[in-house]
Amino acid sequence: MKTRFVRQILFYGILLAIWEGLALAQVWPGYIFPSPLDVLRSLAEGFRDSTFWVAIGISLRRIAVGYGISVILGGLLGLLISRFSVVKDTVGNLSLGLQTLPSICWLPLALLWFGINERAIYFVVIMGSMFSITMATHAGVRNVQPIFIKAGRNLGARRITLFREVIIPAAMPSILAGLKQGWSFSWRSLMAGELLFVNLGLGHLLMMGRELNDMSRVIAVMIVIAAISILTDKFIFGTAESHLQRKWGLETKT
Amino acid sequence: MSLIIDHVSKSFPNQNKTLPVLRDIHLEIQGGEFFCIAGPSGCGKTTLLNIIAGLEPADSGTTTWNGKRIDHIGPERLMIFQELGLFPWLTVLQNVEFGLKMKGISAKERRKTALVHLEMVHLAKFKDAYIHELSGGMKQRVALARALAMDPQVLLMDEPFTALDAQTRDMLHDELQRLWTTTKKTIIFVTHNIREAVCLGDRVAVLSARPGILKNIVSVSLPRPRRIEDHGLMEIVRVILEELKGEIEKTVRDEFHEDTVR
Numbered sequence: 001m002k003t004r005f006v007r008q009i010l011f012y013g014i015l016l017a018i019w020e021g022l023a024l025a026q027v028w029p030g031y032i033f034p035s036p037l038d039v040l041r042s043l044a045e046g047f048r049d050s051t052f053w054v055a056i057g058i059s060l061r062r063i064a065v066g067y068g069i070s071v072i073l074g075g076l077l078g079l080l081i082s083r084f085s086v087v088k089d090t091v092g093n094l095s096l097g098l099q100t101l102p103s104i105c106w107l108p109l110a111l112l113w114f115g116i117n118e119r120a121i122y123f124v125v126i127m128g129s130m131f132s133i134t135m136a137t138h139a140g141v142r143n144v145q146p147i148f149i150k151a152g153r154n155l156g157a158r159r160i161t162l163f164r165e166v167i168i169p170a171a172m173p174s175i176l177a178g179l180k181q182g183w184s185f186s187w188r189s190l191m192a193g194e195l196l197f198v199n200l201g202l203g204h205l206l207m208m209g210r211e212l213n214d215m216s217r218v219i220a221v222m223i224v225i226a227a228i229s230i231l232t233d234k235f236i237f238g239t240a241e242s243h244l245q246r247k248w249g250l251e252t253k254t
Numbered sequence: 255m256s257l258i259i260d261h262v263s264k265s266f267p268n269q270n271k272t273l274p275v276l277r278d279i280h281l282e283i284q285g286g287e288f289f290c291i292a293g294p295s296g297c298g299k300t301t302l303l304n305i306i307a308g309l310e311p312a313d314s315g316t317t318t319w320n321g322k323r324i325d326h327i328g329p330e331r332l333m334i335f336q337e338l339g340l341f342p343w344l345t346v347l348q349n350v351e352f353g354l355k356m357k358g359i360s361a362k363e364r365r366k367t368a369l370v371h372l373e374m375v376h377l378a379k380f381k382d383a384y385i386h387e388l389s390g391g392m393k394q395r396v397a398l399a400r401a402l403a404m405d406p407q408v409l410l411m412d413e414p415f416t417a418l419d420a421q422t423r424d425m426l427h428d429e430l431q432r433l434w435t436t437t438k439k440t441i442i443f444v445t446h447n448i449r450e451a452v453c454l455g456d457r458v459a460v461l462s463a464r465p466g467i468l469k470n471i472v473s474v475s476l477p478r479p480r481r482i483e484d485h486g487l488m489e490i491v492r493v494i495l496e497e498l499k500g501e502i503e504k505t506v507r508d509e510f511h512e513d514t515v516r
Contacts, residue, residue, distance in 0.1 A: 147339040148339055151335060151338070152339075153327060154327060154332060154333050154339075155332075155353035156329055156353055156356035157352075161356060165356070166341070169341070169343040169344075170341070170343065172343065244343075249342070249384065249385075249386025
């Protein structure tokens with residue numbers, strides 16, 4: 001644990017030193033290759049004049065709505081696919097196909113259908129993440145150990161209660177993995193969408209940095225985006241995962 | 255109260271022929287009896303238990319409990335599976351409460367009942383533990399508590415102690431005999447271990463292998479609690495094993511033969 005910490009400190013220290021050295025040596029002009037301090041200054045300024053806060057707020061609201069709908073629809077669809085073979089053979093098959101389509105490919109369609117507005121971006125986010133949640137839910141339910149179902153039925157669980165009290169909790173590790181993958185897909189879709197069509201949000205801020213030739217701001221926004229990804233991974237999904245691992249006694253991966 | 259297995263037969267399709275598993279089994283088990291079904295592997299004892307549980311239908315013959323025909327699983331006949339099927343996402347207490355919750359019993363009431371049964375198997379201290387934190391013997395006791403909390407009339411046990419070490423098994427034999435004496439449940443216990451069957455059962459039905467035919471029913475009138483190493487017990491086991499010797503050899507020979515054919 002301690003050696004790992006020391007290694008990481010050293011690694012990032014050296015990385016920053018090389019970066020600062022290259023910037024000081026002026027190998028490239030400052031507007032292409034800003035120094036770490038410039039980036040830090042942009043970061044502070046972005047938060048101080050509240051542009052970053054506004055953009056974070058807008059992006060997070062979009063992801064909350066889009067991903068939320070995705071979880072509900074994707075989860076329901078996954079359960080329906082597991083429950084009814086006719087749904088599996090039809091809609092399940094289609095979902096599998098649509099899942100392979102990179103989400104940003106939905107953007108032109110979304111723009112034509114909805115115009116440049118929030119609904120278009122929600123559509124892209126939902127399309128980008130829903131099917132992976134569907135597939136993970138279905139896989140989780142399908143792979144529930146038969147003994148749990150036998151034991152549940154033996155103890156009087158039937159149909160809906162069997163589903164709610166046995167099958168879904170037994171499938172939870174797989175469902176959670178799907179939720180996590182769905183989250184990262186929807187976050188990526190959102191960023192791509194915001195980059196490509198101009199309408200506030202963090203992705204839009206990146207693009208504005210480019211248009212103003214303000215590289216230190218571009219990097220500052222990238223840092224903000226990465227930080228949000230890491231924080232969600234660690235705190236939301238990390239907590240849920242360690243909660244499940246504690247219950248099930250699964251090996252903790254480090 | 256009695257369980258009547260009336261000339262039950264069952265076969266399974268195997269490749270493109272049918273494999274007879276049980277042939278013309280006729281048994282009457284009294285309410286409150288500790289009844290063991292023993293026999294070599296492949297004698298269909300688990301299938302017989304599944305038929306009693308209502309998990310599988312028989313091809314011919316009928317099974318009745320108190321004169322009522324068994325054709326589906328019912329709360330009065332509860333199975334403890336070999337793999338137990340304890341739920342890893344629930345605590346020990348929640349596992350024991352599970353069946354009561356399915357019955358629609360109030361949270362307060364089922365917690366009380368579950369605690370009583372956890373105390374019965376001496377696991378009240380572990381009520382908040384998760385299943386993976388328990389030893390093999392403790393898991394068995396949770397499964398017992400979970401079944402007993404449902405207050406079934408018949409407890410069906412399918413080789414529950416096979417995977418345990420000898421000491422733990424001895425302890426559970428004591429515990430099971432004690433629970434049976436206090437609760438007066440009918441227990442039907444399936445095992446391939448003749449010694450275990452004689453140790454636990456009032457009567458032991460001995461099945462032959464492939465197809466399972468009822469060879470003999472042995473009454474064991476030794477005083478309880480019995481230990482597996484009791485001298486009188488060994489004598490009864492010896493007689494049964496002598497009788498089964500040919501059967502076990504037949505099973506082994508069959509399995510060897512099948513292997514060389516493939």
